[in-house]
Every structure is written in C-alpha cells, then in structure tokens.
Amino acid sequence: MAANVDVASQTQIVLRTEGLRVYYGNLLALSNIWLDIPKNQVTAFIGPSGCGKSTLLRCYNRLNDLIESFRAEGNIFYYGENLYSKHIDPVEVRRRIGIVFQKPNPFPKSIYDNIIFGPKIHGYKGNMDELVEHSLKQVALWDEVKDKLRKSSLSLSGGQQQRLCIARAITTKPDVILMDEPCSALDPISTLRVEELIRELKKTYTIVMVTHNMQQASRVSDRTAFFNVKSSEKGERIGYLVEHERTEVIFQDPQQESTKEYISGRFG
Numbered sequence: 001m002a003a004n005v006d007v008a009s010q011t012q013i014v015l016r017t018e019g020l021r022v023y024y025g026n027l028l029a030l031s032n033i034w035l036d037i038p039k040n041q042v043t044a045f046i047g048p049s050g051c052g053k054s055t056l057l058r059c060y061n062r063l064n065d066l067i068e069s070f071r072a073e074g075n076i077f078y079y080g081e082n083l084y085s086k087h088i089d090p091v092e093v094r095r096r097i098g099i100v101f102q103k104p105n106p107f108p109k110s111i112y113d114n115i116i117f118g119p120k121i122h123g124y125k126g127n128m129d130e131l132v133e134h135s136l137k138q139v140a141l142w143d144e145v146k147d148k149l150r151k152s153s154l155s156l157s158g159g160q161q162q163r164l165c166i167a168r169a170i171t172t173k174p175d176v177i178l179m180d181e182p183c184s185a186l187d188p189i190s191t192l193r194v195e196e197l198i199r200e201l202k203k204t205y206t207i208v209m210v211t212h213n214m215q216q217a218s219r220v221s222d223r224t225a226f227f228n229v230k231s232s233e234k235g236e237r238i239g240y241l242v243e244h245e246r247t248e249v250i251f252q253d254p255q256q257e258s259t260k261e262y263i264s265g266r267f268g
C-alpha cells in the first residue's frame with residue numbers, strides 16, 4: 001500500500017478523505033469533505049446534531065453500505081488504498097477499522113465469550129485464555145473481572161460493559177478504532193476511565209471519535225474537526241466540514257466564527 005504522509009509534520013496519514021459527498025436517497029447528508037486522519041492520534045468530530053459526524057465515521061469502515069439508500073462520491077484512502085474500490089472486501093475493512101457505539105452493546109453471553117467471539121469467526125489459532133487476559137488488560141478491566149469470566153457480560157456496570165466492548169473491538173487486531181459518542185451513556189466516573197483508556201489506546205491504535213462533549217474533545221483528542229449544517233435552496237440540511245486543526249487551536253484560536261460560537265456554547 002502506498003504511504004500517505006503529511007509532509008509538513010511527517011505524520012503518517014491512515015485515512016485520507018478527498019471530496020467526499022454522501023447521499024441518503026436524494027438527501028445530500030455530507031458535502032465535499034476533505035480530511036486527513038493521522039496515525040496514533042485521537043481525532044474528535046464535533047458539531048450540531050445532524051451535521052453528518054456519525055455518517056462520516058461509518059464511511060470509514062463501510063458500515064453505511066448496509067443502508068440501502070446510502071451512496072458516496074469522492075474517495076476515502078486507507079494507507080493510500082481506495083476503501084471503496086471494487087476489489088476491497090468490506091468485512092476485512094471492518095476487521096481493520098473497528099467501531100464502538102454510544103450504548104454499550106455486549107452480546108448476551110459470558111465476558112469470556114464476548115472476547116473470543118470475533119477471533120473464533122476469523123479462525124484464530126492461538127491460545128484463547130491468553131487472548132482474553134491480554135485484551136481485558138488492555139482495557140484495564142482484567143482485575144475487575146478475572147474471577148467472573150464465565151458470568152454474563154450483562155451483569156457488568158455500563159462503564160465496564162463499554163470497556164468490554166472496546167476490548168471486543170481490539171481482539172481482531174484492528175488498526176483504527178472508531179467511537180461514536182462512546183461515553184454518552186456513562187456516568188462521570190466511568191467516562192473518565194474510558195477517556196484514560198482512549199489516551200492509552202492511541203499508543204497502539206488510531207482513534208476517531210464523535211463527541212457532543214466539548215470538554216471531552218479538549219481532554220482527549222489531539223485534533224478536532226468541527227462540522228456544521230447549512231440549508232440548501234430546497235430547505236434540506238447539508239452537513240459540511242468547517243475546519244479541522246490541532247485541538248488546542250480549535251478551542252483557543254479557531255479561524256471560523258461558527259466554530260467560536262459552537263465551542264463557547266452559543267449555538268448547537
């Protein structure tokens with residue numbers, strides 16, 4: 001695969017979005033998106049409801065393919081390879097680019113079985129016990145659950161369930177983890193633990209997260225992309241990218257007035 005490199009910073013670019021337009025039927029949900037996602041950094045997507053943050057996130061692992069009315073124009077490159085090329089297998093894309101959702105959604109199975117589910121499907125030949133221990137240690141859950149691995153995952157707290165879902169996402173050895181508002185269903189203490197975990201995980205993975213929580217974006221992310229919605233002549237709401245930069249720049253010295261207004265809570 002050809003390497004994408006940001007020449008100015010020499011950072012490797014994992015996902016490069018070029019002129020992306022996304023439609024659901026006739027609705028243009030996202031217009032003309034150009035955005036690079038750098039390796040081993042956390043990129044946060046912020047913006048008002050309906051501006052297309054989740055839509056873009058789901059384009060990165062081809063999850064929108066499952067929606068009948070979905071159509072994309074433009075390109076997304078993963079290490080230089082077009083993710084939407086005919087020869088690319090979406091299942092393999094989803095193995096390399098995992099996703100964690102807003103609401104913790106463990107399978108109604110034991111903690112152990114949640115972890116080995118994906119590897120089993122992909123024909124993992126290694127030692128499952130070691131895999132379970134390693135994955136749970138990576139999300140700092142091992143000490144809390146090591147004596148009840150055969151208990152139902154649903155007996156865990158919401159925060160523990162979300163860390164289990166993150167552990168499940170990393171068992172198939174992805175390269176990128178997408179997170180769609182991963183803390184919005186969690187209490188403040190569980191939220192801080194997941195945030196700590198995200199900071200730790202970026203040493204190994206590239207992370208893209210959607211969040212409505214401005215403080216969370218400023219605490220956790222290295223780069224922030226601000227999206228907004230505009231109305232077309234027909235009154236349809238079209239999402240677009242306003243600006244993206246290092247997080248401290250977006251929060252302390254944004255270039256666009258709308259970004260300033262959004263982060264100061266004056267709209268959205």
Ligand SMILES: Nc1ncnc2c1ncn2[C@@H]1O[C@H](COP(=O)(O)OP(=O)(O)OP(=O)(O)O)[C@@H](O)[C@H]1O
Binds near residue numbers: 024029047048052067
């Ligand atoms: N499956 C779908 N079918 C049709 N339209 C959709 C679908 N999913 C999203 N949309 C539309 O696409 C636009 C962008 O939605 P999206 O969920 O990506 O925005 P968002 O910024 O993530 O919003 P929120 O912050 O409320 O989650 C909205 O107008 C939404 O109604």
